[in-house]
Amino acid sequence: MHTKSNNVVLLRGQLSSDPRPRQLPSGDEVINYEVTTETDEGKASVPVAWFAPRRRPNLQAGDEVLVAGFVRRRFFRAGGSAGSKTEVVAEVVARPTTRTAAAAVARMVARLEEPGYFGKEAAAGVHHS
DSSP states (O other): OOOOOOEEEEEEEEESSSOOOEETTTTTTEEEEEEEETTTTTEEEEEEEEEEESSSSOOOTTTEEEEEEEEEHHHHHHHHEEEEEEEEEEEEEEEEEEEHHHHHHHHHHHHTTTTTTTHHHHHTTOOOO
């Protein structure tokens, strides 16, 4: 029996630090965020990476944000040892009250009906740092 699955993340929280843009060796830009969420179980800090953003929002520590994307675990070597990091790869990072955020939520909900969407997207060009 084949079970449909999706990797869809909608995350709403506060930036716990200023965004950290950097240039990759490929020339592409990535912006890293730390988003703090709060649930009944307490607070959690979630690392977010946004690769090659089309339009960078003017955000700073303390701002409320909505992130739409997918979860990815990446593996790397640093200083002679192997490591891994689980993060949200963002398709959109925006203030929750904007049209951009509303459109991102609608797209993500629609994608729940598309099995494997994010796997196709990753194969088609999501860059790994």
